[in-house]
Amino acid sequence: MEKPTRILLFLLAVILLGCREKPAPVSFDSLTEEQRHQSANALVGMTVADGLEAALFAAEPDLTNPTNIAVDAKGRVWVCEADNYRLPYNPKFKKREEGDRILILEDTDGDGKSDKVKTFYQGPDMVAPLGIAVLGSKIYVSVSPVLLVFEDKDGDDVPDSRDTLFMTEGGADNDHGLHAVSFGLDGKLYFNHGNAVTGLYHKDGSPVLDQYQRPIRTKGQPYLQGLALRCDPDGSHVEVLGHNFRNPYEVTVDHYGNVWQSDNDDDGNKGTRMNFVLEGGNFGYVDEMTGDGWQKRRLGWSDEIPVRHWHQNDPGVVPNLLYNGAGSPTGLMIYNGKLLPQPFQGAMIHCEALQNEVRAYPTSPDGAGYKAETAVIMKSENQWFRPSDVAAAPDGSLLVADWYDPGVGGHKFEDVSKGRIFRVAPDAGKYRFKLADLATLDGRIKELSNPNMDVRYQAWMGLMKLGTEARPALTKEWESGDPVRKVQALWLLARLPDANTGFLGEALKDEDPEIRVSALRAVRQFIPDQLPGFVEKAVKDPSPAVRREAALALRDLGTPQAAGLWAGLADQFDGKDRWYLEALGIGCDRYADLYFQAWLDLVGENWKTAAGKQLVWRSRSALSSPMLAQMIREEQDPKMTARDFRSFQFKPAEGRSDLIAGFLTDSDPEKAAMALGLLDEGYARSHPAALANIRKLIPAITGTPEWVTAVRNLNLKDQVPALMNTFMESEDPGLASDAAGAFFDLGGVSYLKAQFGKAGPDRKMELINRFKPVQHPQLVSFWSEEVLKPYPPNLLHGFVDALGYGWDGQHVLYDLVRNGKLEGDLKTSAALHMMNCWDTEVRAAAPGYLTNRKGKSGDFLPDLNDLADREGMPEKGKLIFTNLCTTCHQINGEGVAFGPDLSQIGDKLSPRSIYSSIIYPSAGINFGYEGYVVKTADGSVYSGYITSQNDRELNLRMMGGITQTIARSAVSSLEPMESSLMTPNLYELMEVQDLVDLVAYLSTLKKEEDIR
Structure with a gap:
């Protein structure tokens, strides 16, 4: 009886063990900052849709910084790594001299985890590739300025040949470059590029011609901005399917030949979008006729910024399928499988890096187009979860690449040591499937429906070979x-x-x-x-x-x-x-x-x-x-x-x-006013x-937007006094900015000088405060003369503040302080402004002139991780923001529209990344906010970022939110700045706790409602 007794005791122990209460799941909030970033905790805080599981397929050190993935017919995951991502903007990271890698990750035992890693290719020419497609023996890698085609004819995972399918003008080491290739069942390759690419070329340097035998260029000759394209697999018969996108990260095509894309807005404008691509369509990022940016005032624009952003009120612009608010859209695919729940079948599957989500967009007919809904497949509480791409395996499961970083790219990253691949399936712990039959006719027919692109491609090609x-x-x-x-x-x-x-x-x-x-x-x-x-x-x-x-x-x-x-x-x-x-x-x-x-x-x-x-x-x-x-x-x-x-x-x-x-x-005076704004000086002068x-x-129309437009277009210099009044008095920031631009274009500085000379002290101060954001060279010269006169202290400080708003004035202050023309508090104020200068010589010299820095410890700041762990008081941070930041940024319409809108910055960046942006602003300059110094033939110097440009003029947004229009014919040089336009060393104006409070406030700024 001893043996049965032992068996019974063993069974009882097993039963009791099974009845023990399961440990409570670990909450993300309970983890320390260090624990949150360990791959062992990658699934903590991760939620997936009902009926699905997520598993960690691969992580560092096997891979880092994945930008794009593909899954081959064997179920292996091919990865583009980007360790050498934007190193000129991220000098704290050491260059990987061997170059970035294309990896192959494989699960050899079917447990849902990669256990074998190969390097398919690595080279110095591989700098932050953005796209990969594995199609049979050919591997297409998008790494601007080239689209490469590797071929592995013998299947040994070593490239036997390498060729260049296309070359690009622009886009190298840039998020807005050339993106991944997709295969359509029409036998075509589909691909796209962002607006950093300005031309497409063959490998011999000759321009690629479109379907109308025109060179494919994107400066209005004949296309604009980002493009969606298709071609034959050998690169012939290139067609432009749509243009005037900003940065469509990836293009996908469904069984029926419908083409879909996502597109990113200018940061902070809540206008990311999904597009159904009408072939031949203009998708509205810039003005089709002039190339002007969406911020340039025009008749009939929408009150809603996202609609205005994409010129949706203009004739000739294709409607958007779906607005996604603030975001950072990345990888996209059509899910053709049956393994995932029904709502996801046939839908777009999309990575939204900013919102830490992988989503599906089921579509349904809407008239001649479509409408889409949003369903979340995967979401993490960890703001470092940055899904960069998604691909379907042959069994129908999803593989999701995670860039893993506190930021979402945009020329900046904070972590070079991490990167993950997740797998999503009903049972994510098993990854076993029968390989597709690609050798027989029946097998090829069946596999045309396979969710995996490589399998579909090989099946399609096999059938074509049979003829x-x-x-x-x-x-x-x-x-x-x-x-x-x-x-x-x-x-x-x-x-x-x-x-x-x-x-x-x-x-x-x-x-x-x-x-x-x-x-x-x-x-x-x-x-x-x-x-x-x-x-x-x-x-x-x-x-x-x-x-x-x-x-x-x-x-x-x-x-x-x-x-x-x-x-x-x-x-x-x-x-x-x-x-x-x-x-x-x-x-x-x-x-x-x-x-x-x-x-x-x-x-x-x-x-x-x-x-x-x-x-x-x-x-x-x-x-x-x-x-x-x-x-x-x-x-x-x-x-x-x-x-x-x-x-x-x-x-x-x-x-x-x-x-x-x-x-x-x-x-009708309104109709007359609108008409007036559409006429130019040439027509008016030739028609008495x-x-x-x-x-x-x-x-009758003075003080209206139509009047400002007309005055500028018709060169009506007698309207200068009224322009100044409008600038001074208007509560509409856009109208005031337009009026200021017209005022200076028409020679308003002379009038301002005369008015200033006649004004009393209070009026003088009012004029200084209103005009100090404007950095017109003649105005800077005027302020530099006035600051040396015996005015009361408040006016002298006003002149210094006005000079400190921009490049020219900051150089004037530098000359004044080093020549001993400013002393005491004025010198201190000047030095603080000099610390904001984009000229490194001026900025480096500034601390030597600082005096009377009361209330600041001068100690080194804690490191970023320490800061990120500290708790701040958002209500105090809001006051700090109002005092220090509203001269450049807006939140919910309040402040100056110079830098990116921060209304949803808490959605976009983790606290650590916000700290980094404040402390190291030049390490990550948002695309579209790169600074330029413009010098004109008359010796004037302007600085700011370009909001729009065409062959006739460029519009430069300057400190204070003022837009300066400069004729192309007047430009003698246009030089990019090495540094960010954001104020450097801003943290030196705050105690450490002030900085913590500021970041605590910024972290609360998130979208008010789920727009989906």
Whole structure:
């Protein structure tokens, strides 16, 4: 009986062990700062969607700083590392001399953890690559200024060859460079780049030509800013799909050929977005006609900053799919698997580094376009969790790369030693699957539906190699009832030699509108000579999406038949669907007069419907200009009137100014004022009657935005006194800034000097305080003369403060103090301003002139980790911010719009990263806020950052939020600054606890509501 007793005791022990209370999960808040960053705690504070688990697949030291990943057909994870990321901006990190690496991580025992690491490639030329795609034996690596193609023909994980597919002008070691390649079931490669790239070239240096045989450049000749593109796998037949993005991090394409992107806004403007790419579309980052930035005042702009940011009120701008508020959008993919819960199937899966999330965006039809919802797949309480990319494994699980850093890039990072890969699945602890059958016909057909891009690519290529042998099996797929299987077959059947296009006619009758859309796309790509016949069949399609695609298909035809088809499509516009309207616009812009006339012939005098007016507003035809003028005369809504006047700026120049000038005598003063702002000096001077009407109109609109625009455009120097009054008195910061710019452009300094001479002490102080943010060279010269005169102390300090606002004035202060012209408190004040100078000589000399630094310990600051662990008082920090920071930053509309808006900085940066930004501001300059010194032919020097520029002028945002417009012809040099525009050594004005309180306050600044 002894043995059974032992067994019973053992079983009892097992039961009791199983009944013990499970230890409570560790909370993220309970961890120390050091513990939070240990890979053993990577899952603490991590939540995932119902039905899913997250597991740590790999971590440091196996990998660091992953920017992009790909998963191959074997389930291995390929990683782009970026240890040498932006080292000129991060000098505290040592360069990895061997260069950055492309790694292969493998789980050999199926336990969900990587246990084997290989270096596929490492070299000094590999500097912070941003994209990788593994497609069969070829590995595409995006590392501006090149898109490289490695080939591993024998599968030994060593590259046998390396070639350059494309080269870029610009974008090297820059977040806004060339991004990853994706494969579409049409057999094309899709890729994109941000707005640091200004041109695309072949490896021999010749420009890459677009579908219209034009060099692909992004300075308005013919494209703007960031681009979405596609090409054949060998780099031929490059097409630009969309332009005027800011920085679309990754592009993805679904089974039906729909192209999707994310895009990042200018930091702090709550305008990150998701885009459905209408082919040929303009996506609105800068003004299409002038290249001006979104902050440049224009008629009809939206009161909502995100809408204004993307020029959504302009004709010719594709609508945004989804606004995501403040963010840092990174990797993107379409999930084609079945392993994840149903809401994620077929959806975009997206990494949002700023919000520490991986999200899904399920879409549904919305007129001719789509609408999207947001579902969070994965989120961490750890603000260092910075998901940079996501990819699907062959089993349908997700692999997520984590850059792991307190910041989100933007030329800056705080940690070079860490990086993680997570795996998300219903059972994340197991990673075993049967390898895809890519050797047989049936296997290849089946694997077209695989969630993994490499598997799909190899299956697709294998079927293409079979050629017509694959037709019977593909035809069987086409005849199945499954829409995904049908569309997969459609793309291949359309490309087979001697393709029987009858099935495309059937596809155009399919009950699924997405299949019908795909049919039109396939015809456009592979049998364009048959396109008119297919479009004719689609003109009366009940689906707006199909008609949208038909409109886009007419873009390149330019025949009377095509014009008639376009008119038929336009006649079905409901007057509300912006997707449909922009598709019509894209479809007719190249032949605007021909197509628009066909529509006029169809509708005759019945064009004044809601839909007809929208078509007139959007049209680029000269025929539409008189109709637009008629609409404006009859319009009663001021907002619609402004919107319509704005449309004039997109019409052909022929006859446009005459139509606009006709409104100068309109009985509606608002219409007259809007018209006035659209005329230029040349037209006014050559048309005496118009000039006389302008003179009559000016007094009635003085002090309005339209008046400022008109005064500047028409060079009305007699309005200088009124411009000064507007600048002094306006409570609208934008209007005041515009008025100041016009005031100095028209020679207002002389008038200011005269007024200052006549003013009493209080008025003098008022003028100094109001004008001190303005750094006009003549004004700086005036202040430098006045500071040496026997004024009362408050005025002298005012002059020093005014001089301390910018480059020129700070150099004046430097000369004054070293020559003994300023003493005592004035010298101390001057030295503090000199410490803010971007000239390293001036800044280095400043501490030697400091006196009377009361209340500051002068001790070294604690290290960043120590500071990050300290608790501050946000209410005290708010007061410190008001006193020290509002001269450059805004929070919820309060303060000066010079540096980035900080309304949601607590969402964007961890406390440690905020400390770093304050203490080491030049270590990470936000893209778009790089400083420049502009010297003009007359010897003037301006400093600030460029908000917009074109061939005629550039707009420089200077300290105080003032925008200075400088003619290109007047610029003698334009030099980038080495240092940040942010005040250096700001922490020296605070006690340590003040700094802690300030960061505590900034950390509370987060979005007020979940905009999703």
